Amino acid sequence: MRTAPATRPAPSPLRAGRRRRAASRRRAAALLGVLVLALFALSLMVGQTFYGPGEVWRVVLGQDVPGASFTVGTLRLPRAVLGLVAGASLGIAGVTFQTMLRNPLASPDIIGISAGASAAAVIGIVVLRVDEALVSGMAIVAALVTALVIYLLAYRDGVLGTRLILIGIGIAAMLDSVVAYVIVRAAAWDLQVAMRWLTGSLNGATWGIVLPLVVAAAVLMPVLLAQSRQLDLLQHGDDTASALGVRVERTRLTVIVAAVALIAFATAAAGPIAFVAFLAGPIAARVVGPGGSLMVPAALTGALLVLAADLAGQHLFGTRYPVGVITGVLGAPYLVYLLVRTNRAGGSL
Amino acid sequence: MTDSHTLVAEHVSLGYGDRTVVDGLDLTVPPGRITTIVGANACGKSTLLRALSRLLAPSQGHVLLDGKAVHTQPTKAVARTMGLLPQSPLAPEGIAVADLVARGRSPHQRMLSRWAVADEQAVEEALELTGTTDLVDRSVDELSGGQRQRVWIAMALAQQTDILLLDEPTTFLDICHQIEVLDLLTDLNRTRGTTIVMVLHDLNLAARYADHLVAMCGGQLLAGGTPEEVLTAETVERVFGMRSEVVADPVSGKPMVLPIGRHHSAQPVGHA
Numbered sequence: 068m069r070t071a072p073a074t075r076p077a078p079s080p081l082r083a084g085r086r087r088r089a090a091s092r093r094r095a096a097a098l099l100g101v102l103v104l105a106l107f108a109l110s111l112m113v114g115q116t117f118y119g120p121g122e123v124w125r126v127v128l129g130q131d132v133p134g135a136s137f138t139v140g141t142l143r144l145p146r147a148v149l150g151l152v153a154g155a156s157l158g159i160a161g162v163t164f165q166t167m168l169r170n171p172l173a174s175p176d177i178i179g180i181s182a183g184a185s186a187a188a189v190i191g192i193v194v195l196r197v198d199e200a201l202v203s204g205m206a207i208v209a210a211l212v213t214a215l216v217i218y219l220l221a222y223r224d225g226v227l228g229t230r231l232i233l234i235g236i237g238i239a240a241m242l243d244s245v246v247a248y249v250i251v252r253a254a255a256w257d258l259q260v261a262m263r264w265l266t267g268s269l270n271g272a273t274w275g276i277v278l279p280l281v282v283a284a285a286v287l288m289p290v291l292l293a294q295s296r297q298l299d300l301l302q303h304g305d306d307t308a309s310a311l312g313v314r315v316e317r318t319r320l321t322v323i324v325a326a327v328a329l330i331a332f333a334t335a336a337a338g339p340i341a342f343v344a345f346l347a348g349p350i351a352a353r354v355v356g357p358g359g360s361l362m363v364p365a366a367l368t369g370a371l372l373v374l375a376a377d378l379a380g381q382h383l384f385g386t387r388y389p390v391g392v393i394t395g396v397l398g399a400p401y402l403v404y405l406l407v408r409t410n411r412a413g414g415s416l
Numbered sequence: 417m418t419d420s421h422t423l424v425a426e427h428v429s430l431g432y433g434d435r436t437v438v439d440g441l442d443l444t445v446p447p448g449r450i451t452t453i454v455g456a457n458a459c460g461k462s463t464l465l466r467a468l469s470r471l472l473a474p475s476q477g478h479v480l481l482d483g484k485a486v487h488t489q490p491t492k493a494v495a496r497t498m499g500l501l502p503q504s505p506l507a508p509e510g511i512a513v514a515d516l517v518a519r520g521r522s523p524h525q526r527m528l529s530r531w532a533v534a535d536e537q538a539v540e541e542a543l544e545l546t547g548t549t550d551l552v553d554r555s556v557d558e559l560s561g562g563q564r565q566r567v568w569i570a571m572a573l574a575q576q577t578d579i580l581l582l583d584e585p586t587t588f589l590d591i592c593h594q595i596e597v598l599d600l601l602t603d604l605n606r607t608r609g610t611t612i613v614m615v616l617h618d619l620n621l622a623a624r625y626a627d628h629l630v631a632m633c634g635g636q637l638l639a640g641g642t643p644e645e646v647l648t649a650e651t652v653e654r655v656f657g658m659r660s661e662v663v664a665d666p667v668s669g670k671p672m673v674l675p676i677g678r679h680h681s682a683q684p685v686g687h688a
Binding site: 079080081082084085088169223296299300302303304305306307309310311312313314352356357358359 | 433466469470471491492494495496498499500501502504505506507508509510511512514515518519520522523525536539540543549552553555575
């Protein structure tokens, strides 16, 4: 015998609204996820020779497919994985900084952290002529040191904010001039290698380059995600966050170290892909809407930007452009727009 | 229940960098009562409130919550006992009222814990007490100043703390909303026994709504006691450097300050 379905009490408007908004945020994030998967698959399929999904899948599973095994397995797969993980790392690190400092300009690529990595790498290549692994190591250390210097210069009574952004922009300009100086004096041969450190590119991606980044992302992203609730409370100001039980300084230090390390590893592997860290958060915020953590959506948006820009750079134009050129073209107008808007009224995400 | 929580400042000195703002101040907050702090601009009122709420560590002395130095207690544990509404809290763009008020439950949640029935009830109750139930789906950005302030208070109420500190909760509000907010806090104090400490700008409102009135001047506590004890023409002159007459407020019977000023006085006023 069937019993009548138990009549559940109608959820309160409070609960219904919160559920509705959370569900809509999840749907939007899922949509971003599907788009990322589609672009990732597309990156594996298209190129000089087209391989269908079936062939690509067999290669990914490790089967030997004549032709495809080399093209897809050795050339395209590391490149696509690099795009995916570097984009996600830049996206999540960018939105972490923007949320923490309550300012969309506070992205690590605007406040000089990526520039620190670039300057160290270019010096390593052109002046010291060290090998690739050491260049990556120098870039990572330089990014962390740059972040530390900016933090110390901006720190006063634990209050950070606009001062940190302005100091960061100044440091970025200084480091960019170091890069320009070194490049001018570089031999033509070194220039080729050094260019990767200026624009950001997925060219020449090998597992040797990709794996350290994948490991770093697997460790550091969970660290950031664990702090996402505290980070969201920091949006209300340090005082309110602290009154709500957030250990402000400790949270800030944890997320700064994790985010800077992520940026450093991503930059060491793919160069400072312009504006991805800067754009991912604000785009993700528009897509998923307010009220929830932006970390996952921004990571997906970052991956989406890099994969899409790399596909476009490789196939849409007569010349092949590195991914950083395409993201640079997208990001620059937005930066100008933000600077104009922030000048008029205090900006936030 | 709340009578068990005590908040005491013992000879605290407070400052930013080398600048000392509050110097050797003692204050015992009466449990279960409403305490208001008044004083001229830059006298250290807000700084004192920041120290009480553990945002600022004293350079000397202690702030004791339930007899233990508040700065050595875990942030989250303190946040379950004592809430704070700062003067101008920030809201992320576009956040809905319900989602904002729900964030008041943070100190009661663990990292991966689910939203519980108790959380739901606390938020519902906070919305009801502040009359913001109808606003739940609205974006905080589009609210009026009075509505927004009630939403912020709702967030602090959802935290369900026995002590609530507020830094000028009536600033930027017109007079009817000021009264609304102060009545709401009084309700809270009378029905739940919540200990309330607030900084207020308006002397007359401070006198009317306080059980315990504290007057500060130049980083020192000048007087503390019932409004009748504290609010005299002499205290007003010492705190604000202003001559006044203090009469009984015809509505509440509490003291009311009438500034004299240089003009408009019915009796000729000589220069003191």
